[in-house]
Structures are given as C-alpha cells and as structure tokens.
Amino acid sequence: MNLSLSGVYRPHSLPKLLTYSSFSTLCRPFCYSALSSSPTCVKPQVPLFLRPPIYSTKLCDLKKWHDWGKGVALSIGSTFVQSDDGPDSSMLCRELKWLMEDAVVDHSLGVEDDDRVKMRIGIEGLYCLWKQRVQERRPFQYVVGCEHWRDLVLSVQEGVLIPRPETELVVDFVADVVSENEDLRSGVWADLGTGSGALAIGIGRVLGSERGRVIATDLSPVAVSVATYNVQRYCLQDKIDLREGSWFEPLKDMEGKLAGLVSNPPYIPSKDISGLQAEVGRHEPRVALDGGIDGMQALLHLCDGAVLMMKPGGFLAFETNGEQQSRALVDYMKNHRSGSFCNLEIRADFAGIQRFVIGFHQ
C-alpha cells in the first residue's frame, strides 16, 4: 500500500521546513526532528482528537482497517508481555477502539458500506499509526497525541513523559490539604519537572478561583511548550506560570515563599533504564526517567531546595520509585535535614506500592 503521508500529519501553519524534514523520516511526526534539531521554539502537536475532520473514508474501508488492526493486535498474543511486560492483545484491541474514537467523528458513522465517514486523519495515516504502535511499540498516547489523566485530556508527544495513573493521586493529596487550610489554598505552589503540565493543571484546578497559583518548571523546552499548550487548553494561563530551567533555578524570586511543592522527578536508577518496557525505554525521554545511580539524585536535590524555598507550614509531596526510595527519602529528610520537616508520611498507590512521600515544612 502507498504510505505517502503528505497531509496526514501536517498541523496547521507548521513551518514548511519542519514539515518536510519530518515526513522525510517516513511516518514520523515532526517532533522527532524537532528534538534532534532542537529549534528554539518548539511547536506543540495538536492531538488527533482535536484535529479538524477534513478527511473522509468509505465505511467499508474503515471496517477493513479495523479488521486488519484487530488481526495485528491478536497476532501479538502475549509476546510483549513475556518479553518486557508490554501490552497484550486485549489491551491493544482496546487501544484500537480508542484510536478509532479519536480519529472518527462519531456522529458521522453511517450504516451502509458506501456511507462516508468523516475523519481527522486519512485512512492511510491510520494504517501507519497502528503499524507504529505495534511494530515499533510507539506508545499509544504518542500515537493519538493525548493521554486521559484524571478528568483531563492532556496533549503529549515525543519528548514529553506520558503522565502515569499513579501520579493522579498527588492531586488528591493536595486537594485534601487545601480543603482545610486557607493559607495553602491561597498560596503559591510549585510543580518541578512538570512535563506535560499534568500536576500543575490538576493542582491549578483544585485551587479553584481563589488567589492561589502554580509555578511549573522543566528543563526540557518540548515539555515547556507542550505544558503551555495544555495550560491554555484549560484556560489556566492566569493561574499557572511556566518557566524553563533546572528545578529551583527559575524560582529564585520565590525563596521562602512556596506554600506547596510537588514533584514527580526522574527516579529510575540508571542501570534499570536499558531493561525498560519498549514503549518507555525506546520512546520516552531519558531525561524524564533517569534518576542517577540510585535514582535518588533529583529527589534529594529537591528536598535540599525545599528547605530553602518553602514557607513554614508548607506542604510537599514527592513521587518515588517505591518503598525503598520512599523510606530512604524520609530517612534523609529526618536525619540530614532534621528539624526542617514534620508529619512525614509514606503513601501507597492503588497497586499497593509505597509510592509517595508527603509532609510539611516546619
């Protein structure tokens, strides 16, 4: 089949040059080239479900694609599960359904084979995307350009970590503490290493219409640009301030002023990176995952900084790699930073892993 994709990935008003270079790498969205050539201004990609429905296909051709896609998914069986705990057939089938949901304007679905269906991508583009998903193990969220996280739909693309379900709980912790504490509710919060902006946006919405705001930082320009896009989509420009830079560096003006601090910094020990599931290891940015020798490098750095940056009574929450890191972090905060923190607690995620450290600045 003809895999020429001209037109498929071309987001509007994309500079001609960028478009061209991306299509020359066949089937790749432009962000790869964006990463390698690191342009000063990274243009965020529009998620599939938000693209204009300018394509149309016969219903029978869409069905044919779907049957093909299902066949591909079923042929995988549990191969990926065995090789690296990747997705199994049933999960792939569900993703196929979601891909179709995102690609097709649902009320345009006809009944006759010859009925035309309105789509946000050409049928060839769909073949290509599903090949990328299964053959190259490109994460489903990059394929459709978004991730459903809490009650949000966040745009994601190569170069930005796909927010994880575990991390949703951090927003619940924050919601709990701000619901009973006016100072925290109206204070300034920081989300360090914000990636897609997930935590910042979740917290921004929890703070509601009061004075409280969020400053989110990230070292990666792609992350900052995607987060900016997401913040705008939820109309939180006035509440969330995005700053590019390393951890606390862009926050020099906030010394001793932060009412809250959250972070899901890279925490995977360097030696584990090579064994990661293909979707993660081959496609997600290493800078978002690699936490140094023991994975604790960023976490410890953030604790040190918190002492300086936070207000007395401020709340903090970190995500970690699990029980071992959580315990080590609490130890560090109690022993090396004694007197700085109180009410430290380790909290589990829904899989029962001791995932989070929460507490207050003294």
Next chain:
Amino acid sequence: MACLLRKSLRTKALFLHKLVGNSSDSHQTLASSSWFWCRQLSLSLPHKTTTCFASNSIPSPSFSNALLQIRFWASEAAATELSTSDGLTVQRILANNWTILDEHDGDWRSHATAIAQSIHLIKRRLQWEKLKVRLDMLSFQLGKEDLWDDPMLAGKLSREHGSLLGKMKEVNALEQELLEHIDMIKLAREENDADLESESLKVLLNMRRNAKEKELEALLAGEHDSCSCYIEVQAGAGGTESMDWAAMVMQMYKSWAQRRGYKVTVMDEMPGEIAGIKRATIKVDGEFAFGYAKAEIGVHRLVRISPFDSNKRRHTSFAAVAVIPILGDGSTHVQINESDLRIERFRAGGAGGQHVNTTESAVRIVHIPTGVTATCQNERSQHQNKASAMAVLQSRLDQLEMARQAQLNAKHTQSLTDITWGSQIRSYVLHPYRMVKDLRTNYEVSDPDSVLEGDLDSFILSYLSASLDKDDDA
C-alpha cells in the same frame, strides 16, 4: 378557524347545560353536586364515607364544615365518578360490551370502549384503590403540624404526594375528556351537525392511541422504574459454551437498549479465555430503563448445537442476569465512608510508575464492611475508572439497602450472587426446533434470531402486565 370557534362555543354551552341541567335553583346546585361527590365517595370507599353521607343529606350547622372537608378530600383523591350528561360512566361503557372495531372503521362506541378499557387497565396498573388510600394517608401526614420537624421525611412525603396526585389527575383528565366528547357527539347528532361529529370522532381516535401509550407507561409505576440502570450478565457453569451464551445475552441487551434509544456504556467486562465473557456490566442510560430491564432478572437458558463441539452435540447453557437501578439525585443514597473502602489497581504487577507505559487503568473498589465490590475498566483514565466504579458501588449498596428495607421489593433487586441457578425465566431453543419461551408468562415466539437481536419488548411487556395482575390478586 370558524369550525374551531364553533366548537368552543358549543363546549361552553354544553358545560352550562351540564351545570344547571339537574337543578333550577342555584343554591341547590352546590348542594347537589356535593351530594353527588359523597355518593361517589361511598362507592369507592364505603367505610370512610358514611359520615359524609349523613352530614350532607341533612343540612346542619356543621354542614359547611363537612362540605369543605369533603371537597378537600374529593379534590385530593378525586373520587368523583365522572359521567356524561345522560349518566354514562366509564364503568357503564365497559358494561355495555360494545365491540371494539379496528381504529379506522370504528364508530364512537368502539373508540369509547377502547379508551374505557385503557383507563380501566391504567387504573388497575396504578393500583387505583391502594393509590387513593395512600394519597389520603399522605395528605393526612402532610397536614400535620410537626411535619417539617423532619425535613428529609417531609420532602420525601410531599414528593410522593405530588407524584401520585399527578398520576391521579392525569387519569381523571383522560376520563373527563372521554365523557365530554361523547356528550359532544350526542349533541352533534341531536343538531345534525356532521362537521362537529366527525371532528369529535377524530379526537376520540387520537385519545384511543394516546390512552394505549399511557397504558404502557402505567406498567412502569414502581418507585425506581424511571431510573437508568446497570445490567449485569454472568456465564453459568459449562465453560466456553456458557461464556459464549453470556456474550450473546449481553449483546441482546445492548441491541435492545439501543433500539429503545438508550445510551449504552460497557463498564466492566471479563472476557472468557476462548470466547465470550465470564461476566460483564453495562450501564443503560435513559428514562424507564430500569422499569423495563427489571423484567429480565433471572436465569436465561440456551439449547443449541454447540459451535465449540467438534461432535456437533446439543448443549444447554445458562447465563444469569441482574439489573440494578441507578437512583436519582432526589433519592436517599447509602452514605459511604471513605475509610471503609479499599481501592486496588486491577491487574497490577511490576514496578509501576515511570517504569511502565500502560493504557490499562482499571480499579476495583471493595466496600470492606459488606464485601461488595465494583470494577470499571472502560474509561481512559484511572481517575474516571474510579469514579465510575464508585457509581456502580453506590448503586449496589443502595440496592442492598433497598432490599433490606423493603422485602417486598426484593424480587426486583436481586444481585447476581442472589440469583439461584434454579430460577430460570426464559428458554431459548435453537435446535431441534426454534423458539423462545418465557417460563413465567408462557409467552413465546418462534423467531429466536429477532429476540437475540434485541426485539425483547413483547416479552418484557407481557411479563410486566402479568406480574401486576399477580400483585392485584395477592
């Protein structure tokens, strides 16, 4: 236009005629009409009305007081038996045993009889007599001074009162309209007005259709009938065979719900290893979803040549169906304590967090005190899966509470685990002959395919009417 005007004039004339027709003295009119009410009261509720009857027949100082009371009561319970100017009532229409002809070649008698039958059926389905007693009791309670000491209860009582009164008024209006149009036709005949006669006939025909629809609605008069619901299907013993059957049953409900215009969402689905489902839950959104679907609770049995048996033998498979109402915001829900819940990631394993990319974020919520659980896996975020699972859990706990509070209702609120595999409600036979038969009503059809494609309404309606009749006998 001219025609309409004439009609309204005539209606007015008719009304006046009726008002003064029985009595030349305007004082008497009042008394006679209240007397009339009383007489009707005594018909419907003999024990209650003797005193009214007495106080009214002999005017006395307490007369006006009693009159007020009667009128209040009468307007509340609308016990007035309506009649035409020459004394025809719904009961008498029925007693005449006029033949009901096809809609199109019906004369007024045929239409009137059809409408009267519908009214009769609606009343029966609404359990008219019980309804009146209940309404009376509610009025009494609502009149109490300490009513608002318990605002929750007061709200509940007045909501029920409003809803029952509404139903009663609707039926009375139907009855009144019928009789007025009969009067109209008679008048038209007296005056040889063919226009008016045919116009009134048309109205009667419309009423006839309308009443037929109301008949259906009256089947669904249960407290939760108007709610949306969850439908759950579970495969019986017998492995792949039954799991395939369970999937067919679930598909039948999905198609049925879509035909009725309900929104269908798969909440949770446990696929079988080879084919079909072990169990699944769908949410059916829309008015009266529960009212209809509750007729499907029980075990469904299939007889066919197995597609999974290389020897082509005949197999019998079972699937159990449970239906849970989703109570509206107006009803009282069971309070759930956050601390009573255990929330688990479904199919969790491995390191999680940054190590893993997965689109699987289903959660299972366990309500520790009762052991009731709920799972949702159809949503794209864990947060939403949790919210949906919470909604399922809430409905399950509400259902449990309902069953506890009202043993009467329990038959409609069984959970899957309560349904014993013995309680078969319907049999689907694909071989050696083809038939679907409801074992409760004996209703049967010879085209299993259409039933499996969701054509279930006739089964549901025949069951619903049969079960009302049974209630009546009890």
